[in-house]
Amino acid sequence: MDLDNVTKFLQGKTILVTGATGFLAKVFIEKILRLQLNVNKLYLLLRTSNDKFATQRLKDEIISTELFRILRDKWGSKFDALISSKVIAVEGDISSQNLGLEDSKLREELRKEIEIVVNSAATTLMKGRYDVALGINTFGAFNVLNFGKKCDKIKLFLHISTAYVCGEKADMILEKRFYMGETLKGTHSINIFEEKRTMEEQLAQLQYHGAPDKAIKSSMKEFGLERAKLNGWPNTYVFTKAMGEMLLGHFKGDLPLVIIRPTMIASTYKQPFPGWIEGVRTFDSFIVSYGKGKLTCFPANPNTIIDVIPVDMVVNAMVVAMKVHYAERQHACETIYHVSSSFRNPLTLSDLRNLFHCYFIRNPWIDANGLRVKVGQLTFFSKVNRFLLLMQLKYVLPLKVLYLVNILCCQRFKKIYKNLNRKINFIIQLVKLYEPYTFFLGSFNDENLVELQRVAEEQGIDLVEFNFDCRSIEWEEYMTNIHIPGLLKYGIKS
Numbered sequence: 001m002d003l004d005n006v007t008k009f010l011q012g013k014t015i016l017v018t019g020a021t022g023f024l025a026k027v028f029i030e031k032i033l034r035l036q037l038n039v040n041k042l043y044l045l046l047r048t049s050n051d052k053f054a055t056q057r058l059k060d061e062i063i064s065t066e067l068f069r070i071l072r073d074k075w076g077s078k079f080d081a082l083i084s085s086k087v088i089a090v091e092g093d094i095s096s097q098n099l100g101l102e103d104s105k106l107r108e109e110l111r112k113e114i115e116i117v118v119n120s121a122a123t124t125l126m127k128g129r130y131d132v133a134l135g136i137n138t139f140g141a142f143n144v145l146n147f148g149k150k151c152d153k154i155k156l157f158l159h160i161s162t163a164y165v166c167g168e169k170a171d172m173i174l175e176k177r178f179y180m181g182e183t184l185k186g187t188h189s190i191n192i193f194e195e196k197r198t199m200e201e202q203l204a205q206l207q208y209h210g211a212p213d214k215a216i217k218s219s220m221k222e223f224g225l226e227r228a229k230l231n232g233w234p235n236t237y238v239f240t241k242a243m244g245e246m247l248l249g250h251f252k253g254d255l256p257l258v259i260i261r262p263t264m265i266a267s268t269y270k271q272p273f274p275g276w277i278e279g280v281r282t283f284d285s286f287i288v289s290y291g292k293g294k295l296t297c298f299p300a301n302p303n304t305i306i307d308v309i310p311v312d313m314v315v316n317a318m319v320v321a322m323k324v325h326y327a328e329r330q331h332a333c334e335t336i337y338h339v340s341s342s343f344r345n346p347l348t349l350s351d352l353r354n355l356f357h358c359y360f361i362r363n364p365w366i367d368a369n370g371l372r373v374k375v376g377q378l379t380f381f382s383k384v385n386r387f388l389l390l391m392q393l394k395y396v397l398p399l400k401v402l403y404l405v406n407i408l409c410c411q412r413f414k415k416i417y418k419n420l421n422r423k424i425n426f427i428i429q430l431v432k433l434y435e436p437y438t439f440f441l442g443s444f445n446d447e448n449l450v451e452l453q454r455v456a457e458e459q460g461i462d463l464v465e466f467n468f469d470c471r472s473i474e475w476e477e478y479m480t481n482i483h484i485p486g487l488l489k490y491g492i493k494s
Contacts, residue, residue: 114153145255175446248334277487
């Protein structure tokens with residue numbers, strides 16, 4: 001088998017990618033360029049940041065990363081010229097109508113050329129500002145859809161969501177669409193446009209009364225959590241992503257819509273090389289804290305399946321789905337794919353704990369003084385309340401004593417007290433935010449993804465090059481020889 005099927009499909013295609021500076025999008029862009037140099041154009045929608053123009057962000061935050069090493073080596077001195085001819089940075093913002101494209105000539109050029117839209121823009125903070133999350137995850141997705149529907153040659157809209165839009169459901173979770181206004185509580189429906197108006201009223205009230213920026217930020221974070229929990233979701237991120245899916249499904253018209261719902265995305269398994277990752281993501285913060293000797297216990301169910309999937313497998317599923325669903329207007333379909341591992345190749349928290357324990361026993365962390373950090377086995381608390389009680393006895397009560405001592409000593413220990421108080425409150429908040437996932441009892445069914453694999457095989461697509469079969473992951477090999485070393489090499493800045 002060769003790559004002719006997918007390679008020919010990508011030849012001459014024009015694709016718009018939002019959220020292009022994100023981890024997943026970068027791997028997607030690299031894959032497309034590595035597969036098919038004769039793609040027509042990749043338009044990358046980028047917001048300007050700190051007076052940095054979109055073209056500069058493209059160079060600094062995407063093309064200059066280690067991820068593109070294979071392409072740089074392959075193309076040599078031609079690399080910059082080839083990138084310039086194929087990858088176009090477009091200054092815009094999905095939270096604005098028309099994607100913030102102020103140049104009408106460029107806007108019309110995009111509308112005439114774009115055939116596929118890949119919307120991967122998102123804010124992933126579980127307790128982020130509600131106004132920002134609604135603007136990007138919900139109405140940002142809606143704005144991208146509306147722009148895509150106006151494109152003359154549009155054939156497919158591919159949206160990146162998250163498997164955890166399911167909330168805290170247990171047992172088998174199906175690849176099922178949301179209907180407009182659906183909530184996880186089932187006792188009422190939600191009007192998404194009214195939800196936006198409610199948020200705007202709350203924000204306007206704060207601004208009218210002259211609330212400082214810090215107070216507005218805090219209030220918007222709390223308001224998002226409140227609205228999410230009222231409707232059955234554990235946090236602002238998954239709530240706003242679910243509403244985004246509802247808008248896309250309801251307003252897509254006859255445009256083929258593919259929604260990719262990955263679980264916890266981890267480092268590359270094989271392509272373009274093993275172990276590449278950007279930043280410390282989800283469960284990685286626990287691995288790093290443990291290796292540094294800072295994490296000795298945490299509330300979690302050791303039998304909870306931690307659903308991890310390598311980023312290149314997610315990208316492979318995206319590319320294959322693009323090929324299979326391109327131009328399916330006659331069916332006006334909406335297809336959802338769980339790109340996950342929990343159903344067919346489960347990894348429990350207990351398994352993961354044992355793997356990173358073995359890794360740091362063999363490869364101890366070297367601290368700032370050049371000393372090896374000794375780690376013991378991580379202890380799991382079966383109840384969050386037990387962990388919080390430990391925090392109270394071991395840290396909060398002594399901190400209260402320090403508070404009194406600080407007053408008696410004329411604020412001599414004020415800085416120490418504030419620093420310790422901040423750290424303790426951060427840990428308590430972190431525990432509460434992660435509780436739905438460290439005690440998660442669900443498993444993600446991926447029958448649609450298995451069907452995609454079957455169709456891809458029928459179409460002659462090379463499922464070695466485009467592997468997204470989670471059963472091929474050998475967890476000990478991946479975690480100890482690929483993911484953790486990659487995390488320490490690429491994910492941690494300092």
